[in-house]
Amino acid sequence: xRDFDEHSITRAVIERxxxxxxxxxxxLLTSLVTHLHDFVRDVEPSFAEWTxxxxxxxxxxxxxxxxxxxFILLSDTxxxxxxxxxxxxxxxxxxxxxxxxxxxHVAAAPEVENGADVSGGLPGEPLYVExxxxxARGGPLGGAMVDIWHSDRDGFYDVQxxxxxxxxxxxxxxADADGxxxxxxxxxxxxxxxxxxxxxxxLVATRRHPWRPAHVHFMIAHxxxxxxxxxxxxxxxxxxxxxxxxxxxxxxxxxxxQHAPGTMPDGTPVAVPWRQLRYDFGLKxxxxxxxxxPHA
Amino acid sequence: xRDFDEHSITRAVIERxxxxxxxxxxxLLTSLVTHLHDFVRDVEPSFAEWTxxxxxxxxxxxxxxxxxxxFILLSDTxxxxxxxxxxxxxxxxxxxxxxxxxxxHVAAAPEVENGADVSGGLPGEPLYVExxxxxARGGPLGGAMVDIWHSDRDGFYDVQxxxxxxxxxxxxxxADADGxxxxxxxxxxxxxxxxxxxxxxxLVATRRHPWRPAHVHFMIAHxxxxxxxxxxxxxxxxxxxxxxxxxxxxxxxxxxxQHAPGTMPDGTPVAVPWRQLRYDFGLKxxxxxxxxxPHA
Numbered sequence: 253x254r255d256f257d258e259h260s261i262t263r264a265v266i267e268r269x270x271x272x273x274x275x276x277x278x279x280l281l282t283s284l285v286t287h288l289h290d291f292v293r294d295v296e297p298s299f300a301e302w303t304x305x306x307x308x309x310x311x312x313x314x315x316x317x318x319x320x321x322x323f324i325l326l327s328d329t330x331x332x333x334x335x336x337x338x339x340x341x342x343x344x345x346x347x348x349x350x351x352x353x354x355x356x357h358v359a360a361a362p363e364v365e366n367g368a369d370v371s372g373g374l375p376g377e378p379l380y381v382e383x384x385x386x387x388a389r390g391g392p393l394g395g396a397m398v399d400i401w402h403s404d405r406d407g408f409y410d411v412q413x414x415x416x417x418x419x420x421x422x423x424x425x426x427a428d429a430d431g432x433x434x435x436x437x438x439x440x441x442x443x444x445x446x447x448x449x450x451x452x453x454x455l456v457a458t459r460r461h462p463w464r465p466a467h468v469h470f471m472i473a474h475x476x477x478x479x480x481x482x483x484x485x486x487x488x489x490x491x492x493x494x495x496x497x498x499x500x501x502x503x504x505x506x507x508x509x510q511h512a513p514g515t516m517p518d519g520t521p522v523a524v525p526w527r528q529l530r531y532d533f534g535l536k537x538x539x540x541x542x543x544x545x546p547h548a
Numbered sequence: 549x550r551d552f553d554e555h556s557i558t559r560a561v562i563e564r565x566x567x568x569x570x571x572x573x574x575x576l577l578t579s580l581v582t583h584l585h586d587f588v589r590d591v592e593p594s595f596a597e598w599t600x601x602x603x604x605x606x607x608x609x610x611x612x613x614x615x616x617x618x619f620i621l622l623s624d625t626x627x628x629x630x631x632x633x634x635x636x637x638x639x640x641x642x643x644x645x646x647x648x649x650x651x652x653h654v655a656a657a658p659e660v661e662n663g664a665d666v667s668g669g670l671p672g673e674p675l676y677v678e679x680x681x682x683x684a685r686g687g688p689l690g691g692a693m694v695d696i697w698h699s700d701r702d703g704f705y706d707v708q709x710x711x712x713x714x715x716x717x718x719x720x721x722x723a724d725a726d727g728x729x730x731x732x733x734x735x736x737x738x739x740x741x742x743x744x745x746x747x748x749x750x751l752v753a754t755r756r757h758p759w760r761p762a763h764v765h766f767m768i769a770h771x772x773x774x775x776x777x778x779x780x781x782x783x784x785x786x787x788x789x790x791x792x793x794x795x796x797x798x799x800x801x802x803x804x805x806q807h808a809p810g811t812m813p814d815g816t817p818v819a820v821p822w823r824q825l826r827y828d829f830g831l832k833x834x835x836x837x838x839x840x841x842p843h844a
Contacts, residue, residue, distance in 0.1 A: 254789065254796045256627075258634035261794060265627035268790075271755040280597070281754065283590045285626055291583035292631050295576050302632045306619045313609005313619075323602045323609075330581055331552075331561035335588050336598045338554035458577065459567035493550065494564075498557060500550045 262289040308450055315449045319411055321355045325451040328352055328497035329460075341478070346388035347536040350482050351499040354469065356409040361399060364423045367518055369436040372420025376405035376438025378526035379508065380516045385431045385472055388534040392431030396535075399424045399471040400435070407443025434518060439508065439527055440466045442491050455496070462496050465489035470533065477535035484531050506531055558585040607746045615707055617651045621747040624648055624793035625756075637774070642684035643832040646778050647795040650765065652705040657695060660719045663814055665732040668716025672701035672734025674822040675804065676812045681727040681768055684830040688727030692831070695720045695767040696731065703739025730814060735804065735823055736762045738787050751792070758792050761785035766829065773831035780827050802827055
């Protein structure tokens, strides 16, 4: 086929995918070409604009490394990550809402005892965190794996700090037989997403700020349940209504309650003002495979 | 604003671009977000598919360097480059059709005399090329700059050959006062686009071949006219109907006529069979700026 015009070329490209063996890949590429071509016909880019787009994508790839994932930042700042999250997690009543994973999760965070101090000795306002893990509309999930990570008081994660040679503000711990967990740490802070790259340039050009409201990340796993990826945000944060990555949901905001110097619930003495967070998580059951389902 | 769902998030992201000073950038990003979100809602990607897309884009950026532009290959193989080309070049009668620039153009190719041998001594079937440059439905454009480049007999451009320390099969020359140009070279060959990267993996997964039919590239410039970027394809090439980048137009196919050993039109003796290409190009006039337009 030859002599495509600005309308017929879309059908010609889609037909070129006709022999794709994987039907899902064929569906993805067919839809991608349809929507991408519609976008191009809508905006009618100049050659200079097309070149600028090629160069933007190239710079975005080039800046990625083991500690920096600029395409995730782009997906986050265009709302695509939260859209995918919403589509992937249509939740039953009682299940905790989800939000973006973000680029700072580490697969093999240190495993600690339930109740441990995960501050790694970093300075900040002491924070006591406690909660439960249950099935959505169900009972406690004893032994659930609770993976937590958050920023330091200046808004930096351990992996962003070249002065740290160990993990801090990051750990995995197991809930007890009743699904209860607790740990001690310091207060997280609001922080800007990395904005010295192409995504930062996009934010500047569109007069958007790069800030995320303060939060603690949770990833909670238990056999038979969908792994929960979420944050708990600090109420009152000035960026709750303008999170650069559109990740805030009202159900994920909590008071990090303030306390005078004294004793934490686990008996730890604390000589300065401290904060307390409680959150009870609900996990979505995975579908039961057909061969295991009870007969109707 | 908080608690976006899979439909309301699109409006929320678009509103975040409300303060963009450049109205064209605002329009581009608004349309991009609209179509990108529609694509995501259409295919409902899994988290694993979203991750695969992030990794594909990252690899595509990483493999780019001074001699390799994988995002242009991606744009080419998805038909986006030819779609942009069609939109940017709605041509008047008599104007030569356009096609993709491709990744092998070099801005500062050597300038040679009209009539020169540009083969750089590379072996192949001798080819004599001649033609004219005119205004679309108008007279000759004396002194037009004719920039040409093409592959060797094995399908490689000079910039792909680590054994070459000089440019070959690539030159710029000026048409004479009557808009006529000619040069000697060797026959180009069909070739696969670079397919050892992410775009090649996409072609393999979709059972598409990476081949382009044989062609000579032309970029022709003259003050007051839109610079023409096009190819002239070799008739009979087996890939004319399945060009990996959708670049073929019937008006750009020519016989590269075969001749017995003898003498080329410029008097050059040739002891082996040789070929001849003739193409007459028409350039599209640029719009006349308002202050220079004649009064109606």
